[in-house]
Amino acid sequence: MPWGAQAYSDASKKVTEAYVPEGKNLKAAWQGIQWNNFYQTFASAIASKTGPAVSTGGGFQAYQFAEQGAIAMADDVVATMKTNGMFDDLLPGVLEGFKTKDGYVALPWQTDMRVYWYRKSLLEKAGVAVPTDWPSLLEAGKALKKIGVIGFCTGSGAGNFLGNHWAVSMLINNGGGVWTPEGDIDVVNDRNQEAVEFMLEMVSAGAIDPGAVGFTTDNMDAQWKNSKTGYGMFGAYLPQRVGDTSGDIVAAPPLTGPNGDKTALQFVNNIMMYKNTPDQASSEAFVIYYLQQLKGYWQQALVGGLPVFKSITELPEFTKDPNAVQIVKDYSPIAKTFAARGTASTANTAVLDGGQALNKFAQSILTGKTDAKTILNDFATGLKAAVK
Amino acid sequence: MTTLTGGLSRARRGISPGGHGGARRRTSTLKAQTRRTFLGMLVPSVVLLILINGYPLVYAAVQATHDGSLIDAGSFVGLDNFSTVLASGAFWRAARFTLIFTLVGVFGSWAVGLAFALLLRTRIPGRGIFKVLLLLPWVVPIVVSSTAWNWLVATADSPVPRIFEALGLGSPLFLADPKLAAVLVCVFKVWVSFPFMMMMSAGALAAVDDTLYEAASIDGASSWQQFTQITLPLIARPTYISWILMTVFCVNDFPTIYLLTTGGPVDATTSLVVYAYRSVFQDFQTGPGVAVAFLMTLTLVVVSVILYRQIRRAHVE
Numbered sequence: 001m002p003w004g005a006q007a008y009s010d011a012s013k014k015v016t017e018a019y020v021p022e023g024k025n026l027k028a029a030w031q032g033i034q035w036n037n038f039y040q041t042f043a044s045a046i047a048s049k050t051g052p053a054v055s056t057g058g059g060f061q062a063y064q065f066a067e068q069g070a071i072a073m074a075d076d077v078v079a080t081m082k083t084n085g086m087f088d089d090l091l092p093g094v095l096e097g098f099k100t101k102d103g104y105v106a107l108p109w110q111t112d113m114r115v116y117w118y119r120k121s122l123l124e125k126a127g128v129a130v131p132t133d134w135p136s137l138l139e140a141g142k143a144l145k146k147i148g149v150i151g152f153c154t155g156s157g158a159g160n161f162l163g164n165h166w167a168v169s170m171l172i173n174n175g176g177g178v179w180t181p182e183g184d185i186d187v188v189n190d191r192n193q194e195a196v197e198f199m200l201e202m203v204s205a206g207a208i209d210p211g212a213v214g215f216t217t218d219n220m221d222a223q224w225k226n227s228k229t230g231y232g233m234f235g236a237y238l239p240q241r242v243g244d245t246s247g248d249i250v251a252a253p254p255l256t257g258p259n260g261d262k263t264a265l266q267f268v269n270n271i272m273m274y275k276n277t278p279d280q281a282s283s284e285a286f287v288i289y290y291l292q293q294l295k296g297y298w299q300q301a302l303v304g305g306l307p308v309f310k311s312i313t314e315l316p317e318f319t320k321d322p323n324a325v326q327i328v329k330d331y332s333p334i335a336k337t338f339a340a341r342g343t344a345s346t347a348n349t350a351v352l353d354g355g356q357a358l359n360k361f362a363q364s365i366l367t368g369k370t371d372a373k374t375i376l377n378d379f380a381t382g383l384k385a386a387v388k
Numbered sequence: 389m390t391t392l393t394g395g396l397s398r399a400r401r402g403i404s405p406g407g408h409g410g411a412r413r414r415t416s417t418l419k420a421q422t423r424r425t426f427l428g429m430l431v432p433s434v435v436l437l438i439l440i441n442g443y444p445l446v447y448a449a450v451q452a453t454h455d456g457s458l459i460d461a462g463s464f465v466g467l468d469n470f471s472t473v474l475a476s477g478a479f480w481r482a483a484r485f486t487l488i489f490t491l492v493g494v495f496g497s498w499a500v501g502l503a504f505a506l507l508l509r510t511r512i513p514g515r516g517i518f519k520v521l522l523l524l525p526w527v528v529p530i531v532v533s534s535t536a537w538n539w540l541v542a543t544a545d546s547p548v549p550r551i552f553e554a555l556g557l558g559s560p561l562f563l564a565d566p567k568l569a570a571v572l573v574c575v576f577k578v579w580v581s582f583p584f585m586m587m588m589s590a591g592a593l594a595a596v597d598d599t600l601y602e603a604a605s606i607d608g609a610s611s612w613q614q615f616t617q618i619t620l621p622l623i624a625r626p627t628y629i630s631w632i633l634m635t636v637f638c639v640n641d642f643p644t645i646y647l648l649t650t651g652g653p654v655d656a657t658t659s660l661v662v663y664a665y666r667s668v669f670q671d672f673q674t675g676p677g678v679a680v681a682f683l684m685t686l687t688l689v690v691v692s693v694i695l696y697r698q699i700r701r702a703h704v705e
Binding site: 037039040043044046047064065068070156157158159209210211212213214215216218219223228347350351354355356357359360363364366367382385386 | 457458459460476478534538542543544545561562563564566569646647648649650651652653654655666667669670671672673
């Protein structure tokens with residue numbers, strides 16, 4: 001999958017083709033699959049028994065295909081990692097989510113963190129401190145609006161899921177979320193209502209642009225690049241993404257919710273193995289090899305996510321970016337996934353991630369024309385209709 | 389003349405000029421051989437068509453009546469998926485938007501296309517260049533034009549909202565307001581589609597004899613009368629054909645909507661095809677999503693039959 005520019009794909013291919021198997025293990029070939037319609041591509045390949053032995057993929061793809069009996073569990077790989085030091089090298093919270101009742105459905109290789117960012121010069125101009133909790137977030141949003149810039153940058157336009165992610169992260173940041181610890185839907189509750197009411201307040205106060213519901217990621221990139229926004233949520237490496245590494249765009253600390261909860265939202269990108277493999281032992285040996293080569297991606301700055309291994313976060317190529325270091329320090333230990341309040345994701349988490357219900361939920365908030373209770377009830381109804 | 393007509397008439401009835409029995413048998417044998425040859429030539433095409441169109445249709449029917457996924461068909465559930473879909477408010481909202489989108493798309497693009505076709509019929513300088521320029525919306529890949537339109541309207545700083553503001557009409561957020569987004573998508577569809585209608589109309593207008601207009605002018609008919617009494621009736625048949633085609637294009641149009649709004653905000657621009665796509669590939673509800681596709685196909689067949697009858701009537705008239 002293209003996890004970065006073409007240079008990433010080239011490097012990934014090179015790593016794969018450089019693999020020299022030991023003993024009777026098989027060699028590996030590389031194939032790039034585009035993000036467009038990736039689920040269909042994998043599904044039809046698996047159905048026709050022409051799928052890969054090992055792949056990266058969508059954040060919850062492994063759970064979906066595991067439910068359909070196509071995934072080979074990675075318990076033996078985890079066992080090997082425990083013997084070669086790789087297990088102890090993992091950052092906290094990156095592996096637990098993959099453990100299901102049948103075993104580990106996949107292995108982590110990078111995390112896609114949702115990070116709060118601010119533009120230093122604009123906050124100074126607005127005369128407000130960097131937000132640390134919800135009231136200061138609202139205050140900063142209003143102050144930024146007063147100086148003619150967007151107080152909180154988000155969007156839910158075509159192909160933009162950042163609005164969805166912010167909405168869920170706010171639920172989780174208030175001790176709420178979409179699921180019970182057992183994985184059942186639990187959307188309409190007091191914590192979630194409090195969070196939605198706060199987000200609606202952000203909209204009605206003008207801290208969020210009235211057009212945000214239609215903003216694409218390109219629109220948001222332009223707003224950050226052109227100093228049209230002072231604060232907002234994005235992935236890691238925002239300065240590099242928008243081409244402003246002057247130090248004016250800085251990673252902000254995670255927010256503390258009104259009930260004292262302090263969390264962040266992350267997506268743990270993973271490597272999965274499929275049952276349709278010429279040799280399972282070869283798949284497992286290749287996965288171990290591939291995970292051992294990951295540091296090269298950060299040494300060459302080829303990916304937009306954060307590493308899952310502590311050793312990579314200690315590389316000089318990584319520590320030279322103070323934002324990345326701060327994110328790993330502040331966000332990683334408290335990060336949760338879409339599965340919160342549970343830990344392990346399921347196939348239903350995939351329905352939440354890309355589904356219509358969440359998109360409508362976020363857009364209803366950003367449109368600001370409906371009350372919190374109605375928005376949550378609609379979200380619950382939509383989600384219940386979609387999950388199994 | 390009479391002999392030729394009589395000969396043709398006999399030939400149509402399979403009667404040889406001499407009318408002898410042996411000749412009739414030879415003709416009959418020849419016809420049987422010809423039929424076999426035709427059938428032999430048709431079989432590969434028919435088999436290919438069945439494989440290409442029939443198999444996916446049958447497989448889709450299987451999916452629409454099962455509760456499985458893209459990988460596994462699952463269990464047979466009869467018409468449950470159809471009843472689930474028909475009981476869903478989201479389906480009917482999507483159907484309503486599809487109807488509006490199609491009506492605006494078909495008649496809007498036809499009106500604009502016909503207007504340009506009539507304009508280009510006059511002897512204006514640089515007609516060829518105009519023709520090429522007017523075709524651009526149809527020729528440019530939709531992914532490019534949707535990005536351009538997004539740039540034109542997405543934020544308050546975009547060119548179109550700024551023009552509105554300069555005109556004292558406020559600063560409309562076309563992609564944020566559900567009603568404006570629906571209008572925008574429909575206008576975008578008209579913009580993308582009018583060149584097709586222009587070409588269809590231009591082709592039809594070329595077949596209209598200019599002397600009819602000259603005669604009508606001599607009789608004192610106004611331009612409007614000429615348009616309504618001569619032009620429209622004479623281009624009725626190709627017009628109906630273009631309506632059928634555009635109806636199919638609009639109902640099945642996925643990229644125009646998806647690339648501009650993804651069906652939002654808050655489902656305001658979700659058409660049936662977008663709804664079906666999102667059901668199958670985002671909610672992973674394969675059965676209900678395919679059921680929507682079947683219902684769309686059924687509706688299109690009905691609409692096409694109605695319009696086809698109009699074509700036949702126009703032909704008779």
